[in-house]
Amino acid sequence: MEKTISNQRKASNILKRFGLLLVLVLMVIVMSLVSDVFLTTGNIINVLRQVSINGILAVGMTFVILTGGIDLSVGSVVAVTSVIAGNLLQKGYSLPVTLGASIGAALLFGVFSGVLIAYAGLPPFIATLAAQTIGRGFALVYSDGRPYMIAHDTYKAIGKGSWIGIPVPIWIMAVVILIAAVVLRYTTFGRHVYAFGGNRNASKLSGLNIRTTEMATYIISSFCAALAGTILSARISSGQPTAGQGYELDAIAAVAIGGTSMSGGIGHLSGTILGFIIIGVLSNSLTLLNVSSFYQDIVKGFIIIFAVLMDLRTKRSGN
Amino acid sequence: MAEECILQTKGISKSFFGVNVLNEIDFSIRRGEVHALMGENGAGKSTLMKIIMGIYHADAGEILFEGKPVVIRETKNALDLGISMIHQELNPIPEMTVAENVFLGREPHVGRLPIVDFKKLNQMTQDLLEKYEMADRISPQMHMSSLSIAQIQMMEIIKAVSYNSKVIIMDEPTSSLSESETKQLFKTIDLLRASGVGVIYISHRMAEVFELSDRISVLRDGSLIETIDRAHATTDHIIATMVGRALSSGYPRNHAVPGEVILEAKGVSGAGFEDVSFQVSAGEILGFAGLVGAGRSETMRAIVGYDRMKSGEIYVDGRRAAVRHPSDALKLGIVMASEDRKSLGLILCRDIKENISIQNERRYSRFGFMNHRQEREQCEGIAHEMSVKMNGIADIAGNLSGGNQQKVVLAKCLLTHPKIMILDEPTRGIDVGAKAEIYKKMVELAEGGMAIIMISSEMPELIGMSDRILAMSGGRVRAEFDNRERQTSQAEILRAALKGVE
Numbered sequence: 001m002e003k004t005i006s007n008q009r010k011a012s013n014i015l016k017r018f019g020l021l022l023v024l025v026l027m028v029i030v031m032s033l034v035s036d037v038f039l040t041t042g043n044i045i046n047v048l049r050q051v052s053i054n055g056i057l058a059v060g061m062t063f064v065i066l067t068g069g070i071d072l073s074v075g076s077v078v079a080v081t082s083v084i085a086g087n088l089l090q091k092g093y094s095l096p097v098t099l100g101a102s103i104g105a106a107l108l109f110g111v112f113s114g115v116l117i118a119y120a121g122l123p124p125f126i127a128t129l130a131a132q133t134i135g136r137g138f139a140l141v142y143s144d145g146r147p148y149m150i151a152h153d154t155y156k157a158i159g160k161g162s163w164i165g166i167p168v169p170i171w172i173m174a175v176v177i178l179i180a181a182v183v184l185r186y187t188t189f190g191r192h193v194y195a196f197g198g199n200r201n202a203s204k205l206s207g208l209n210i211r212t213t214e215m216a217t218y219i220i221s222s223f224c225a226a227l228a229g230t231i232l233s234a235r236i237s238s239g240q241p242t243a244g245q246g247y248e249l250d251a252i253a254a255v256a257i258g259g260t261s262m263s264g265g266i267g268h269l270s271g272t273i274l275g276f277i278i279i280g281v282l283s284n285s286l287t288l289l290n291v292s293s294f295y296q297d298i299v300k301g302f303i304i305i306f307a308v309l310m311d312l313r314t315k316r317s318g319n
Numbered sequence: 320m321a322e323e324c325i326l327q328t329k330g331i332s333k334s335f336f337g338v339n340v341l342n343e344i345d346f347s348i349r350r351g352e353v354h355a356l357m358g359e360n361g362a363g364k365s366t367l368m369k370i371i372m373g374i375y376h377a378d379a380g381e382i383l384f385e386g387k388p389v390v391i392r393e394t395k396n397a398l399d400l401g402i403s404m405i406h407q408e409l410n411p412i413p414e415m416t417v418a419e420n421v422f423l424g425r426e427p428h429v430g431r432l433p434i435v436d437f438k439k440l441n442q443m444t445q446d447l448l449e450k451y452e453m454a455d456r457i458s459p460q461m462h463m464s465s466l467s468i469a470q471i472q473m474m475e476i477i478k479a480v481s482y483n484s485k486v487i488i489m490d491e492p493t494s495s496l497s498e499s500e501t502k503q504l505f506k507t508i509d510l511l512r513a514s515g516v517g518v519i520y521i522s523h524r525m526a527e528v529f530e531l532s533d534r535i536s537v538l539r540d541g542s543l544i545e546t547i548d549r550a551h552a553t554t555d556h557i558i559a560t561m562v563g564r565a566l567s568s569g570y571p572r573n574h575a576v577p578g579e580v581i582l583e584a585k586g587v588s589g590a591g592f593e594d595v596s597f598q599v600s601a602g603e604i605l606g607f608a609g610l611v612g613a614g615r616s617e618t619m620r621a622i623v624g625y626d627r628m629k630s631g632e633i634y635v636d637g638r639r640a641a642v643r644h645p646s647d648a649l650k651l652g653i654v655m656a657s658e659d660r661k662s663l664g665l666i667l668c669r670d671i672k673e674n675i676s677i678q679n680e681r682r683y684s685r686f687g688f689m690n691h692r693q694e695r696e697q698c699e700g701i702a703h704e705m706s707v708k709m710n711g712i713a714d715i716a717g718n719l720s721g722g723n724q725q726k727v728v729l730a731k732c733l734l735t736h737p738k739i740m741i742l743d744e745p746t747r748g749i750d751v752g753a754k755a756e757i758y759k760k761m762v763e764l765a766e767g768g769m770a771i772i773m774i775s776s777e778m779p780e781l782i783g784m785s786d787r788i789l790a791m792s793g794g795r796v797r798a799e800f801d802n803r804e805r806q807t808s809q810a811e812i813l814r815a816a817l818k819g820v821e
Contacts, residue, residue: 187687188680195677198666205625205655205663206678206731207646265668 019310020259020274024281031285038288045166051280052169053228055273057247058254059180060224062272063217065255066184067197068264069124071218073113074225074251076135077106078244081229083139085155086148086239095154103226109135110222114215128218132248139241148239159235169231176224181269193217197264253300254279257307278303323349324386325485325517326371326402331380333366340366342542343380348486348517353508355520355528355549358538358561359750361708361720364521367538368488372397372404385485403479404488411463411471418444418459421478447477451510456503468611469500476507480516487511488519493527494748497610497776498813505531523750525554537561562752570783570805571759575602575766577786580637582653582739582770584622587631591617592794595631599739599770604761606785606802607774609816614794615774616658619741623648623655625663635739649678652738656728658747658774660721664728667717671709672698674716675731682734697734705730706756722753729757733764740764741772746780758784778809790815 031038057074064071085102093101109131116127150156161168184190192213195203204210228247233239258275260267282303286296324347333341341363348354358364369375371382373391381388384400391397397404411420418440419426427439444459457470466474472492479487489508493501508531511518522528528535529549536546537560544560578601586594592614599605607615621628624642633640635651642648648655657663665674675698676683683693699712705726709719716727725745732740742761746754761784765771775781781788788800790812798815800807 186689186691188684188689189687191673191677191680191689194669194673195666198668199662201663202666203677205623205645205657207644207649208677209644209646261668265666 052173057251060221061251071221072128073131075244075247077225078229079139082233082239083143106226110219114218118211118214143241327383352533355532362538363541401485403484413464577603583634589621606788609791613791654737655741658744672712722749
């Protein structure tokens with residue numbers, strides 16, 4: 001008797017996660033029928049490379065949203081990383097120095113938001129909105145509004161190169177996902193993130209240092225944004241102050257589609273992965289079908305609503 | 320006979336995940352009666368009430384209202400029929416006044432304009448308050464945020480009668496009330512009864528049920544075991560019916576001989592408490608008496624480092640201890656189980672295992688990595704030791720009954736192997752069976768050398784369990800009673816607890 005209950009619960013859990021997978025499988029089946037390019041190795045790799053930037057951002061965003069927060073600054077942090085790297089490479093600094101400075105600057109933004117949220121008590125929405133405009137403004141002031149051309153070959157390889165046939169951005173994304181999965185599942189910090197998002201007061205009374213936990217998630221998110229900014233600038237061979245505009249919304253969309261609760265405490269990295277792959281496959285499909293990118297945004301909006309509605313329904317029937 | 324029933328349920332059944340929660344319940348409430356509904360946590364009381372209120376839907380059976388079958392799809396249907404419920408957790412809108420809350424969504428307008436007629440609104444509320452003799456304690460223009468729990472409850476009752484409710488369900492209405500507030504509530508219930516309202520009264524407190532009710536129904540494991548007139552019932556009989564077995568009444572005796580002083584607080588002050596000093600020894604159960612708001616919980620929260628302490632000193636094993644954060648307290652072996660399970664005790668959306676492990680992770684982690692196997696074994700072990708009723712430790716904490724949630728809170732505290740355990744209202748809102756288990760566990764722990772501090776608002780429990788009792792009021796310790804003989808009088812304690820209050 002008890003076994004059947006837990007089995008049923010397990011079944012409904014799997015269904016919940018499979019629901020999303022089902023959406024993806026359906027999309028793939030339909031696309032493979034209407035397009036003979038879709039299921040080629042070339043196109044699959046293409047999709048994965050295209051999603052790599054949003055994928056990395058979405059992984060960082062998952063940590064933040066699991067605490068019940070939100071990070072609106074990632075798009076601007078992408079731009080900050082990108083202009084600093086562009087400028088330093090033009091001035092002839094070595095790769096380690098460049099990466100250290102560009103990624104370091106991005107981390108400072110994470111610390112900035114984190115301190116405002118965890119220590120000064122600002123709502124995450126407000127603090128990261130401020131960080132977003134400050135970051136964008138900084139990138140524009142720093143570069144005087146002009147892009148830096150990047151000629152450094154090794155740096156460019158981060159975005160354009162490939163290893164055993166697979167583009168470097170995909171490798172980076174894979175490593176980021178792997179580390180995040182291990183952190184969330186096997187470390188005490190991962191548990192703290194879930195606990196904090198579920199009930200911060202109870203977490204504190206249980207002896208967790210909730211401020212460091214909360215702040216750390218914003219630093220993680222900024223680090224992911226720095227990686228994304230590096231990949232982007234390397235890929236387009238230029239450090240652009242306007243890069244990354246609106247990227248935060250795609251990352252949030254991926255996490256939301258993936259079923260992570262916006263109020264925190266509940267969610268899985270696997271959901272986020274399905275989320276950004278679905279978004280990627282969707283844009284790829286619509287492009288293959290010659291649908292204008294303007295329409296793509298509209299469709300994406302409806303997919304978000306559909307996915308989250310599905311999620312709400314499965315959760316409700318679960319109760 | 321049938322026509323005097325306002326509300327009847329016939330053969331109501333309900334199951335979740337294939338588990339029968341309610342089995343063909345035939346329950347009725349008559350005009351002008353107080354009908355107590357008793358049963359252990361998880362017996363199905365709340366489910367039955369939620370079906371009557373339209374929050375859940377029965378799988379089978381029907382509901383008759385004034386003799387006619389009705390369909391209650393949502394809460395609004397129940398309210399329209401004249402059935403209201405005063406929930407255990409009250410949720411008023413804090414920025415509004417009493418009158419605005421009572422007539423929320425039904426405000427009288429100035430003529431036909433979309434403008435609220437505040438004068439009329441306040442007058443309507445005032446009339447109701449006077450009718451139910453509450454006008455001296457609560458007024459229409461008071462802000463909700465300034466009200467005590469008792470006053471909020473009065474507002475909820477007024478709200479219910481303003482809907483012309485014929486049936487009012489009260490879920491554990493006295494769990495947060497002081498004794499004088501409880502008396503006031505009982506007076507209101509008598510007035511409701513006199514005006515023909517049927518009251519369904521859910522409570523674990525035997526004395527109240529016997530004082531108040533006309534009939535008593537007992538639920539056990541989803542079945543209605545019996546409904547009897549109060550006149551024919553005895554406490555022992557009701558308890559035996561509830562648990563399905565004879566239960567030793569009374570409190571287990573702590574045979575530990577108090578050892579060295581483990582914890583000493585010297586003149587601690589903070590928000591809500593002033594100059595509090597006390598000592599507690601190994602093997603001792605120290606009780607804290609007082610009314611709600613006496614500063615007991617606040618003191619303890621500061622001692623474990625959850626809230627700031629403005630001044631004062633804490634000594635653990637005779638050494639000065641600096642506790643700035645609950646993690647410091649944990650290292651010193653001090654742990655607190657809060658009275659507020661939902662906001663301070665548990666992470667409701669996570670499972671039992673994570674709830675237990677969050678406070679104990681250093682026991683099975685190295686360099687920040689968890690050992691899942693050890694974690695599962697230890698959490699499972701302590702959950703079984705506390706006899707948490709569950710399918711497994713993967714059950715979500717929020718889905719457990721109140722008594723089981725409390726056991727999980729105790730389990731996570733116990734796994735830290737504390738030297739000093741602070742229990743804030745450890746038995747609030749939980750059933751007699753679980754209460755007895757918790758008392759037994761407390762004595763076991765004390766006899767094993769633990770120092771236990773228990774805050775309780777239930778006098779009999781405090782007197783039955785504590786070796787010493789401190790009474791607090793207005794944030795200060797007012798008196799200390801040696802209670803080794805378990806003979807301190809309630810009146811004495813109450814007098815101290817009322818000092819500087821009235």
